[in-house]
Amino acid sequence: MTIQTVPTTAFADQKPGTSGLRKKTPAFMKPNYLENFVQATFTAIGGAAGKTFVLGGDGRYFNDRAAQIILRIAAGNGAARVIVGQGAVLSTPAASHLIRLNKTDGGIIMSASHNPGGPEEDFGVKFNTPNGGPAPESVTEAMFAATKTITEYKLLDAPDIDLGTLGRVSLGDMIVDVVDPVADYADLMESLFDFPAIAQMFANGFRMRFDAMCAVTGPYGSEILERRLGAAGGTVTHGTPLPDFGGMHPDPNPTWAHELMAEMFGPDAPDFGAASDGDGDRNMVVGRGIYVSPSDSLAVLAANAHLAPGYAKGLAGVARSMPTSAAVDRVAAKLGIAAYETPTGWKFFGNLLDDGRATLCGEESFGTGSDHVREKDGLWAVLLWLNILAVRKESVAEILAQHWAEYGRNYYSRHDFEAIATDKADAMMSALRASLPTLPGTQIEGMTISAADDFAYTDPVDGSVSQKQGVRILFADGSRIVMRLSGTGTEGATLRVYLERYAPGPEGLDLDPQDALAPVIRAAHALAGIGPHTGRTEPNVIT
Numbered sequence: 001m002t003i004q005t006v007p008t009t010a011f012a013d014q015k016p017g018t019s020g021l022r023k024k025t026p027a028f029m030k031p032n033y034l035e036n037f038v039q040a041t042f043t044a045i046g047g048a049a050g051k052t053f054v055l056g057g058d059g060r061y062f063n064d065r066a067a068q069i070i071l072r073i074a075a076g077n078g079a080a081r082v083i084v085g086q087g088a089v090l091s092t093p094a095a096s097h098l099i100r101l102n103k104t105d106g107g108i109i110m111s112a113s114h115n116p117g118g119p120e121e122d123f124g125v126k127f128n129t130p131n132g133g134p135a136p137e138s139v140t141e142a143m144f145a146a147t148k149t150i151t152e153y154k155l156l157d158a159p160d161i162d163l164g165t166l167g168r169v170s171l172g173d174m175i176v177d178v179v180d181p182v183a184d185y186a187d188l189m190e191s192l193f194d195f196p197a198i199a200q201m202f203a204n205g206f207r208m209r210f211d212a213m214c215a216v217t218g219p220y221g222s223e224i225l226e227r228r229l230g231a232a233g234g235t236v237t238h239g240t241p242l243p244d245f246g247g248m249h250p251d252p253n254p255t256w257a258h259e260l261m262a263e264m265f266g267p268d269a270p271d272f273g274a275a276s277d278g279d280g281d282r283n284m285v286v287g288r289g290i291y292v293s294p295s296d297s298l299a300v301l302a303a304n305a306h307l308a309p310g311y312a313k314g315l316a317g318v319a320r321s322m323p324t325s326a327a328v329d330r331v332a333a334k335l336g337i338a339a340y341e342t343p344t345g346w347k348f349f350g351n352l353l354d355d356g357r358a359t360l361c362g363e364e365s366f367g368t369g370s371d372h373v374r375e376k377d378g379l380w381a382v383l384l385w386l387n388i389l390a391v392r393k394e395s396v397a398e399i400l401a402q403h404w405a406e407y408g409r410n411y412y413s414r415h416d417f418e419a420i421a422t423d424k425a426d427a428m429m430s431a432l433r434a435s436l437p438t439l440p441g442t443q444i445e446g447m448t449i450s451a452a453d454d455f456a457y458t459d460p461v462d463g464s465v466s467q468k469q470g471v472r473i474l475f476a477d478g479s480r481i482v483m484r485l486s487g488t489g490t491e492g493a494t495l496r497v498y499l500e501r502y503a504p505g506p507e508g509l510d511l512d513p514q515d516a517l518a519p520v521i522r523a524a525h526a527l528a529g530i531g532p533h534t535g536r537t538e539p540n541v542i543t
């Protein structure tokens, strides 16, 4: 086995997005495409020589072959050791945990998360830093720079190794430790939550459905919910991970997790339902006959986290992405703790968590997590809900109703317009940005615009600045419109329109969000000219 220096030419399109590099699978499988990106990653972090990494992915099509290539590049760059999940599989939060547990120099996660998988669908790769979190912008920019100047990569000329058997193997001089993908993560969950109390609730007849959507969380859900907590067999559905996710779109929202929604709103609905995404970092939570919006879920978890042993001493602070509703801010104000507002993407929470400023973080896109890892964590959120339900002994509907009665309700919805022509989406956003200075004072739909800007964020820990993170239009009555283009899509552009309106109560807390938000929705269409610019008048996904 020799280390080869392979000449290559740069690809111009390897800029990491909101969460790593995502492309159509055939693009990733082009000769040298993955090799270049992995070499550029190692270059950007000052080389791999002597370092230890974690490697795993969500099991989608090409995951197995990509792992072998990444291992050969790591060995070619002199890495000392790589810890790989058995079968090259790790959920994103489990990978984050293994990086921290083993104090490695980072990790490579193969996932396109909530995007569909398969030969013609999506693939992705991202690098996480030694804190276990997604690389911050300074690192992703260095990676992108290296992809543009790359002329060669280092590769150990070696055959594939067996990643299906637990234990240690060597690849040239590099050690490869194949580990159980679930065990350490399940132990971490057991250390945070009152497993006996949750197990007692299941023993008393509490029924749950967890839809793993044929993606990575199946084995995690089976081990934790069914084996360790004693939930009935069959609690986990679509529990076998498949390379194409069984044709499912593994995005846990009411549109794509429609089977779960139908059951939870049906005649024999269980007490609690949840779903996870491709790589296990997202969660959707549903009560019997009631959907919990992710922004509300974050607020309820923040208000009740102290009921779980891992958070009994209270929260240092909370953080949410800017487009996420302000529901959690109201909880923070009552608790007297700090509330941070960051750009979209988990990488912006890393410094706040590392610095002990925030304990809980969340995004409106079904992402919630805490300082136990440095990624959002779907099963963690489900378990925190279960812990709260076990202690409060009330239904999800009762808990939500009490929450709104106490804090008021931030009606919230996100409307996605997918696969718009990129030039049209860009033109729309440019025109909207250009109009911002003229908007304050404007009356529309009976509301007055009080401020309009393009969100910029200064990280309070390292002072780094991120510009143009989404257009915000704020109204005098507290309503809000946010618009930005997705950074995770692989086809055209996706426009995300985030809509929010606050109802203080006690009246008007039980409306359908789409009805409560109707004037805000109409204002968004009028102010941005969505129809005239894109030809689209209706979103294709509403969450």
Ligand code: VG1
Pocket: 018, 019, 112, 113, 114, 277, 281, 282, 321, 344, 345, 346, 363, 364, 365, 367, 485, 486, 487, 488, 489, 496
């Ligand atoms: C989306 C979400 C964002 C999330 C990101 C990665 O990004 O809006 O909140 O952090 O996906 O999630 P964008 O740029 O498409 O809006 V993941 O689960 O799934 O990697």
Ligand code: CO
Pocket: 092, 113, 114, 277, 278, 279, 280, 281, 282
């Ligand atoms: Co994900």
